[in-house]
Amino acid sequence: MYFANPWGLLGLLALPAILAIHLYHRRFPPQYVAGAHLWSTDSVVRMAGRRRDTLPITPSLLLELLSALLLTLALSEPRIGELDQVTHLVVVLDSSASMQGKPAGEKSFRDAALAELDRRLGTLDRSGVVTVIASGRRPVMLAGPAVPWSDARAALASWNPSLPRHSFASAWDLAQQLSEDAGELLFLTDRIPEEREIPGRMEVVSVGRQLENVAISTARWTFDSASGSGRIYLRVHNHGAKAASFTITGRSGEQAVFSRPMSLNPGASAGIEVPVPGGLQTLLLDIDYPADGLAIDNRMLLVEPKVRTVRVANLLADGLPRQLVERVLKIIPDVETTAADEAHIRIAPATDLPEANPALTWLGIGPLSTAESDQKQAKDLLGPFIIERQHPLMEGILLGGVVWGGVQPVSLSVTPLVSAGNMPLLAQLRGTRTTAYLMNIDLARSNLSESPDWPILLTNLVERRRDDLPGLRRWNYRLGEEIALRLFEGDDPAADKPLTLKHSERTRSLTRSSIIELPPLEETGLYELRTGDELVGQFAINFADAEESDLRRLAPGRHEPKVAAKSTTIAIDSPFSWVILIGTILILLALFADWYVLRPRRIH
Secondary structure (H helix, E strand, O other), rough: EEOOOOHHHHHHHHHOOOOOHHHHHHHHHOOOOOHHHOOOOOOOOOOOOOOOOOOOOOOHHHHHHHHHHHHHHHHHHHHOOOOEEEEEEEEOOOOOOHHHHHOOOOOOOOHHHHHHHHHHHOOOOOOEEEEEEEEOOOOOEEEEEOOOHHHHHHOOOOOOOEEEEOOOHHHHHHHHHOOOOEOOEEEEEOOOOOHHHOOEEEEEEEEEOOOEEEEEEEEEEEEEOOOOOEEEEEEEEEEEOOOOEEEEEEEEEEEEEEEEEEEOOOOOEEEEEEEEEEOOEEEEEEEEEEOOOOOOOHHEEEOOOOOOOEEEEOOOOOOHHHHHHHHHHHHOOEEEEEHHHOOEEEEEEEOOOOOOOOEEEEEEOOOOOOOOHHHHHEEOOOOOOOOOOOEEEEEOOOOOOOOOOEEEEOOOOOOEEEEEOOOOEEEOOOOOOEEEEEEEOOOHHOOOOOOHHHEEEEEEEEHHHHHEEOOOOOOOEEEOOOOEEEEOOOOOOOOOOEEEEEEEEEEEEOOOOOEEEOOOOOOOOEEEEEEEEEEEEEEEEOOHHHHOOOOOOOOOEEEEEOOOOEEOOOEOOOHHHHHHHHHHHHHHHHHHHHHHOOOOOOOO
């Protein structure tokens, strides 16, 4: 036996104190007298000299000594041998989608990993405990910490590895923290990682095998609002070591939309383009290939894109600049020319500054001053130009060979996006709630409109405003992508309604704000975003990861730990809690009995 809390033994000091108290009461006992002799003098006559009195062994003394002894033992937490030490196995499970791989007629790698875990736990002592962690961008503790295998087995029934390729480092770090330099570390996967990446104390077991696999690597659905029809763009890749012949089909509900037979050589890929009618809402793409070893990348659910029209008001005066703007607006899809008070974008003379309106995008086109003297002093610049390429408006802008004509001094507070020296040529206005851009240019003196940068610039302007329209920006995402959308502009019309995200049978609440940013979702399928009972939009999450779809590098194997653990066991909560409970009850009984013995008695 040993004591988990040696400081509790200090309670033994109570024993001498109790003996001293009783000895004191022995030498100077209280004297009781009858009421008839209340005023008389009663004295005890003792013989002179030193003498030794024997300590009386009374029931009170015995009960108090017993209470002190029981209390000391309870505080010291007595332990017998190593009955409170158990083997602790900390397991990290690879949640990559390739763990769903399944050889024909055999169990999947996921099931093989769980079977290996079951076998491993069978070799531990009967009281062993386990902690199970699933890898991921943020690792998840599926069972534990330190629970019996019977409890962990029930929690693992819902484990569904479906993530793209990711780092295991965060899950390994969590496992080492939970093991506290004790217990055993085990990583179950389908391929052995690089040895330099594996923690020294971790054992790795791979249950993978090389398999054939054909996967949909890319799927995109575009919609033409003018014709009311769409097109599906697909790319299929053969990740196997053999030639593959298969059929890819598209279905909307029970309706078969298309079916295409295909053949691919090992390692080859091919793209197809299929026209589809409008109004399908959703489309399920599926590959039928009997020799396929991974099902998650054979199927994709696509949501039909919605039309998001941008209203533009061209407020330039009749002339060349107005014509140059209208010529580009006609080729940008889903753009509607409208009046100024209904427009999302206003393109106006640079001299007509906009009002403060956070829902408005304004582009002012020069010259900045129409005075004849100012126009005569304006400069034509050939470059070089400094471009702020981090700004989304500048995406794809090169300005090679462009003559920027009619440049005048700028007196407004601006942030330059294109400049020549200290002269801003294209800038964003500061100090206004409006998203406002100023072009310090005279299009009649510049060749900008003849370069590819002119339509790119106006297209970027329109598409940036389209992204800020309320509602979903896209309807089809890859697993692991971040999703952002604007819920409303201006005041929230449904501020009192809850915002929820529904997937399958699960619903979770979201915080209402103008901009909604969803973290990367880790399950494929159809999602619905609702505000109250109203559907804001629905979108699909699909798996697409070429590295995970390539099953040719999977292989069984084992990696032994390079560093042995300091201890293979951990201490758990004392299994003698019932002993401590009984001890506590005995202490209380002893104290009560002591009170009963010493209670005052009435003298008759």
